[in-house]
Amino acid sequence: MTKWVYAFGGGKAEGDTSMKNLLGGKGANLAEMASLGLPVPPGFTLTTDVCTSYYENNETYPEDMDAQIADGLAQVEKITGKVFGDASNPLLVSVRSGARASMPGMMDTVLNLGLNDETVEGLAKLSGDRRFALDSYRRFITMYADVVLGVHHHTYEDILENHKDDQGYMLDTEMTASDWETVIGQFKEATKRALGRDFPQDPQDQLQGAVDAVFGSWMNDRACVYRRLNDIPAAWGTAVNVQAMVFGNMGETSATGVAFTRDPSTGENEYYGEFLINAQGEDVVAGIRTPQTLTKKAREEMGETALSMEEALPEVYGQLAETFVTLENHYRDMQDIEFTVEEGVLWMLQTRTGKRTARAAVKIAVDMAETGQITRDEALMRIDPLALDQLLHPTLNPDAPRDIIAMGLPASPGAAIGEVVFNSDEAEAKAKAGHKVILVRIETSPEDIHGMHAAEAIVTARGGMTSHAAVVARGMGTPCVSGAGGIRIDYEAQEFSVAGRIVKAGDIVTVDGATGQVFAGAVDMVQPELSGDFGKIMEWADEARTLGIRTNAETPMDVQTAVDFGAEGIGLCRTEHMFFEADRLANFREMILAEHKEGREMALEKILPVQRDDFAAIFRIMGDLPSTIRLLDPPLHEFLPHTEKDIESVAKEIGVPARELMRRAHELQESNPMLGHRGCRLGISYPEIYEMQARAIFQAQKMVADETGTHPIAEIMIPLVSSAKELEILKGRIDAIAAEIGTSDYVVGTMIELPRAALRAGDIAEFAEFFSFGTNDLTQTTFGLSRDDAGRFLPDYVAAGIVEKDPFVSLDQEGVGDLIQIAVERGRVTRPDIKLGICGEHGGDPSSIDFCHRAGLNYVSCSPYRVPIAKLSAAQAAIRAKG
Amino acid sequence: MTKWVYAFGGGKAEGDTSMKNLLGGKGANLAEMASLGLPVPPGFTLTTDVCTSYYENNETYPEDMDAQIADGLAQVEKITGKVFGDASNPLLVSVRSGARASMPGMMDTVLNLGLNDETVEGLAKLSGDRRFALDSYRRFITMYADVVLGVHHHTYEDILENHKDDQGYMLDTEMTASDWETVIGQFKEATKRALGRDFPQDPQDQLQGAVDAVFGSWMNDRACVYRRLNDIPAAWGTAVNVQAMVFGNMGETSATGVAFTRDPSTGENEYYGEFLINAQGEDVVAGIRTPQTLTKKAREEMGETALSMEEALPEVYGQLAETFVTLENHYRDMQDIEFTVEEGVLWMLQTRTGKRTARAAVKIAVDMAETGQITRDEALMRIDPLALDQLLHPTLNPDAPRDIIAMGLPASPGAAIGEVVFNSDEAEAKAKAGHKVILVRIETSPEDIHGMHAAEAIVTARGGMTSHAAVVARGMGTPCVSGAGGIRIDYEAQEFSVAGRIVKAGDIVTVDGATGQVFAGAVDMVQPELSGDFGKIMEWADEARTLGIRTNAETPMDVQTAVDFGAEGIGLCRTEHMFFEADRLANFREMILAEHKEGREMALEKILPVQRDDFAAIFRIMGDLPSTIRLLDPPLHEFLPHTEKDIESVAKEIGVPARELMRRAHELQESNPMLGHRGCRLGISYPEIYEMQARAIFQAQKMVADETGTHPIAEIMIPLVSSAKELEILKGRIDAIAAEIGTSDYVVGTMIELPRAALRAGDIAEFAEFFSFGTNDLTQTTFGLSRDDAGRFLPDYVAAGIVEKDPFVSLDQEGVGDLIQIAVERGRVTRPDIKLGICGEHGGDPSSIDFCHRAGLNYVSCSPYRVPIAKLSAAQAAIRAKG
Secondary structure, three states, X not given: OOOOEEEEEOOEEOOOHHHHHHHHHHHHHHHHXXXXXXXOOOEEEEOHHHHHHHHHOOOOOOOOHHHHHHHHHHHHHHHHOOEEOOOOOEEOEEEEEEEOOOOOOOOOEEEEEOOOOOHHHHHHHHHOOHHHHHHHHHHHHHHHHHHHHOOOHHHHHHHHHHHHHHHOOOOHHHOOHHHHHHHHHHHHHHHHHHHOOOOOOOHHHHHHHHHHHHHHHOOOHHHHHHHHHOOOOHHHOEXXXXXXXXXXXXXXXXXXXXXXXXXXXXXXXXXXXEEEEOOOHXXXXXXXXXXXXXXXXXXXXXXXXOOOHHHHOHHXXXXXXXXXXXXXXXXXXXXEEEEEEEOOEEEEEEEEXXXXXXHHHHHHHHHHHHOOOOOHHHHHHOOOHHHHHHHOOOEEOOOOOOOEEEEOEEEEOOEEEEEEEOOHHHHHHHHHOOOOEEEEEOOOOHHHHHHHHHOOEEEEOOOOOOOHHHHHHHHHOOOEEEOOOOEEEEOOOOEEEEOOEEEEOOOEEEEEOOOOEEEEOOOOEEOOOOOHHHHHHHHHHHHHOOOEEEEEOOOHHHHHHHHHOOXXXXXXXXXXXXXXXXXXXXXXXXHHHOOOHHHHHHHHHHHHHHHHHHHHHHHHHHOOOEEEEEOOOOOHHHHOOOOHHHXXXXXXXXXXXXXXXXXXXXXXXXXXXXXXOOOHHHHHHOHHHHHHHHHHHHHHHHHHHHHHOOOOEEEXXXXXXXXXXXXXXXXXXXXXXXXXXXXXXEEEXXXXXXXXXXXXXXXXXXOOOEEXXXXXXXXXXXXXXXXXXXXXXXXXXHHOOOOOOOOOOOOOOOOHHHHHHHHHHHHHHHOOOOEEEEOOHHHHOHHHHHHHHHOOOOEEEEOHHHHHHHHHHHHHXXXXXXX | OOOOEEEEXXXXXXXXXXXXXXXXXXXXXXXXXXXXOOOOOOEEEXXXXXXXXXXXXXXXXXXXXXXXXXXXXXXXXXXXXOEEOOOOOEEOEEEEEEEOOOOOOOOXXXXXXXXXXXXXXXXXXXXXXXXXXXXXXXHHHHHHHHHHHXXXXXXXXXXXXXXXXXXXXXXXXXXXXXXXXXXXXXXXXXXXXXXXXXXXXXXXXXXXXXXXXXXXXXXXXXXXXXXXXXXXXXHHOEEEEEEEOOOOOOOOOOEEEEEEOOOOOOOOOOOEEEEEEOOOHHHHHOOOOOOEEOOHHHHHHHOOOOOOHHHHOHHHHHHXXXXXXXXXXHHOXXXXXXXXXXXXXXXXXXXXXXXXXXXXHXXXXXXXXXXXXXXXXXXXXXXXXXXXXXXXXXEEOXXXXXXXXXXXXXXXXXXXXXXXXXXXXXXXXXXXXXXXXXXXXXXXXXXXXXXXXXXXXXXXXXXXXXXXXXXXXXXXXXXXXXXXXXXXXXXXXXXXXXXXXXXXXXXXXXXXXXXXXXXXOOOOEEOOOOOHHXXXXXXXXXXXXXXXXXXXXXXXXXXXXXXXXXXXXEXXXXXXXXXXXXXXXXXXXXXXXXXXXXXXXXXXXXXXXXXXXXXXXXXXXXXXXXXXXEOOOOOHHHHOOOOHHHHHHHHHHHOOOHHHHHHHHHHHOOOOHHXXXXXXXXXXXXXXXXXXXXXXXXXHHHHHHHHHOOOOEEEEEEOXXXXXXXXXXXXXXXXXXHHHHOOOOEEEEEEEOOHHHHHOHHHHOOOOOEEEEOHHHHHHHHHOOOOOOHHHOHHHHHHOOOOOOOXXXXXXXXOHHHHHXXXXXXXXXXXXXXXXXXXXXXXXXXXXHHHHHHHOOOEEEEOHHHXXXXXXXXXXXXXXXXX
């Protein structure tokens, strides 16, 4: 018999934290906390296998599940002494989703389940507070109708607002028990009108409906989008947690809150969190009431007057702080906690490893490693390499003039500049059109995910540090200012006002998520600080990794950036970019238009000194570090104008008849340029081009060596090789130029970017001193998939589950990787010490880097800003391989 | 010490026929004949290693070669009793090239070498014929100056013509000894004028010069072109044969001739050849004098009056006929022989396996196998599969009306229709532009090779059955009529006249190479006869081969042709061709233009019955043979018009706004269509297309089964698969349609045409019951080489020796073949009985078929006319594998 239901509570549990895949994160940790003896309201978890089985079996449940739920309920009744559906002593439960990976705001929750017209009276009697009981009932109806029955919560909010208007009330707290009774009657009528049937009174029906809703929500659009954006497979499924209710809204000794054991934004080792007295948990997360601080210190720093929990509920706070220590020591990581205080008694509702900013991740990892709580390897493994990106980008220049217009909470660090937009669809559309946008919303909801993703930064008028906007923005690494209370947003007018100033959609603002400030216009930025904790992580990564890290760069600025980030060489210097610059494009076009070799050579002679200077500038920065320089790769037609208008203007510029230029452009046109006359094929057809490039390299090398006393190392790379013979011929010509110039300080190697090159690596290695895997083109040819065209149907492929990740982003290890492994093996048979690297864009992708480590490559090469990411990824790969 | 020189003659030889690679074909066979005791003038061979060494060492000879030549000469002097350069008893020699493979007309020859102002008098005394001696001397000067010294033979011919005019002579035979003496004086003066130095008088210098010229001619343009067209590697090199002269021009008991031991045109077992009395060998081959027949029977059949050799020189003829038997028994194949009779004595100058037409090859192989001279396997191996093509094409319909305009020799069989052109460059240019051309020349020379290659047929006004035109045309399998003496060609006026009729360039004529007739206009053709000897070879091939032979066909006509040729199934039925037909293109375009699935389905519903009829027509022909039907493959934009004009006319036709059509065409445009949204990617994006096709197949299958009682076997093939998941999804849909229709008489398989598919063959085989290697696309992706664009630089690649053969014609076994082998291995691990075939154009290429046999495929599939070629190739592969 499959066990579908796992119980917890009363100091013990059937599950534990290792069972996350089965019980979901929330369920596994509730079980773990219960086993640790922490105060957890009893309950049980329906496993993720139920979810999988549900979808595999046409949305039906396993036969024996109902019986197991009944057993689970019975155990909760036993521990709490209450009975589900009992009119006098009713057990109320919450029903929540809990997937393997945290999916904030994506899944639906129902509280106070078990209330009906009878049990509400029992709750009134037990609590001695009829108003509370009715308030709970109306909350339940609203939430259940919205989430389970599909009746929009506005329906109920309108009824409540009308009633309050009629009574002249401003606040919900003015509502009496009998007001609630009236309103509940109207709620039930409205529900019946909307659905054509009564609101369910049977608690068992309620429970079944809620469970259905949680499993159903696994496949709703928001959840699917979130999973896609976060690489979570649909097959994982969600668990459902059914748990006895505890109430943070039973008066002034009751409260509810969320907390982190360290500051998730900065990583400082200080308790951090928010709570609300006399409230239910959803009130904090939803950001409707602005919550109070957890500690006195935090309250004072923020200049708030509302008492902190440390001051307001000192005893329970003490108990909570002890629990923080217990949990952090137990989990050996910063925890994200939800708790409720019911009439002075602390209940733990959730613990999980807390999400954090990249900065916090780095600081926490370094701190914990330095205090010995974790090892350096563990510290390195704790940091998401891609998140480092957040630390590498500019922040506001402290000396820059600025015009502050609003202030909110520093909800997610980083600075950004963009145009104001007021809705997520527009944010997405504008971003797609190449605009940088700042999404400004009263508050955000899961429906805004796509807009938040598209935005450079997010500003909300309402909500705290743990509001939806704040949590999601931190997860995305997007700067966010939340709860900027001073601004008044008018969606209709497409503007917001703040202290008498009007900011319209399309106006430029600057957002600093680290301080919570919003400025008018664009504020000057400065480069990030790369020392401190970040520096330590890089140092540890350098010690741990065995893969070398190089960069793909050709402009002096990019090369310098990469060297500053610690690149150990250039893995790909694309020389064609150099031809596109205005001062040489005309000469290059002249070369293309020449009828004979002599004409080409004359044009190339003019380009030679310019190319030499390009290379010299690079060699000066690189010092003794190696530079892999790829000879001309793209087809010649890329350098010619294409539209009639452009052809005419270029013809005038370079002084050839437009007809002649058109003829040549037409002649060079290709059906499939990706598979055309490019790469070393140009070198074979027009030897003079590569000869000029080799000459420029050797001359620049000599020049810089004489000038600086360094020994610039030139690694000349031939692109698009498919056979050893090509390389033999072209290497022969380069060697001849070198002999002529009198240098031997260079090596010649090749890109492996065609399947045939990988297969013939054994022969090719006879002439290649290094291989650099050009995984962009290798992916295109292995899949027979044009990167430029794949966009049309790749979404269909993701939707059909054929590809999990875009193979141009994350290396296809099964196919392309197989070819790489074949090439590595065959190349090393011929030349055991051959140097092997990768220079496709995969060189900056963590999982691809892990593959490169396992495949035994010597280095990866990536864009300059990816260098730190690659270093950490390489360290993680090495640690993983050890383990 | 390397042996560079091999002697032969006097009943023995240092070499033999097995040493062809070292001694060249001519040298090896001269040695072999000498060892057999046949009368071979003594001589020696400089090996092909000399040639290789010469080109490897910057055109210098091995050090010890001169000494070995001296030894060789000494031995010839000893056997002949003459001395090289001796004034009273001079030894004269011929110097001829002799490569491994015969290269007719490509290499240069020098006769009578050793003559100078002194030795000519010795020759005069020895022969007792001063006129003969001087005639030999002037021939030597002309030939030597032309070939070795680079003075054009026209220079000498003009002098001779002038002298004859002055003397009022018509013929060379009117020239007296003193005339020759005068002319020789002028020859020597002309040579000095042209070169600035005297004609070499030292025989040793003459010899060295001639050897240089032969080796030098290995790299001349004509030789390079011939090698390229005939796949002969430059590295093979040529040998040089130096041999004592014998003279066929010493009077009426002297003669020279060429002969075949069987008829090289028909294969009939009859001696066949031509000879000239009182002539040197070059006179026969050059086609300047029309030669006499060898046998009386042949003379009578051709209605000639000049005596045959059998009649004119009966004794020597008898000796020659005996030699034919000796040689054919020795070599076990039809021989091509050169001989000279010097004053009644027979000398053998060459024997080699004779070139023959495909018809003759088949007949000779069958005859020899049936008489037990060779085995059936040997018979099969003797026939070039590609040559069979000549037998498969139409001949003139005997009942068709015809207008004969000229008659010549039936030099190379086959019939063809085309436009008359008068020069080879134009023939090539017109053929490239898609015209069918007939090349008409007075005579052809090696400079015409490219034009002969481009032409459908060749007609010459001069020359015999062994003239340049005839020999080359037979080798190429191109129909040829030679020596059509009635026609007068005017190159200037671009026309020829015959019996008062004028035929201009561009006029259509029909040529029948089997009868030697030329007709005005196009004459109706009939299908070839596939029984008789051809049928026997096919029968033996069927017994020998293990590979199945299928065809790539989709029109009923092509399918029927293939079945008639013995195809055992359809290996590739391309369904997209069906959509291009007028009656369905509009509906298909309607589908492409539909915005939604519903619109597409409506359009597809109209196509369904038409597709069903297409498939039914095929199933009716195939009976119980299997048909592999590939679902839609090309990108949708291929079905839309592209130019503005076409778009407008199509828009009108299908009733949509031109702008809408243009928008959609633009939307579907791709950067690299080869790597774009096509193949199964369409099936994933638009399930309804493949579903319609599957439905049409199953319905047609049922219809034909009910109608005919056969069991049509449908093998549904999914194109462009790169992962198992694609196939899983698409097979699922096809299975669903099958279930709906209630059939299970089908299998689903896939093309393996992407490197990733080959690599993932293990997974893919889970869902594929067969693989068909689509080697066209697999070659494109493995090489990263677009077939449409490769033409621009593939010539550079061939010139640089990077590719030996176009990989789209002959499978790249090292690269693409490696992937095929990987796929075969991995596919069979998953599904040991998986059916494996190939359906690229390589399926009709003999060396590719040999690879397929070795790789363990089950079948090859090729175009209908390639079926017999594939059968024979498959048989040869099986025989080769046994050996």
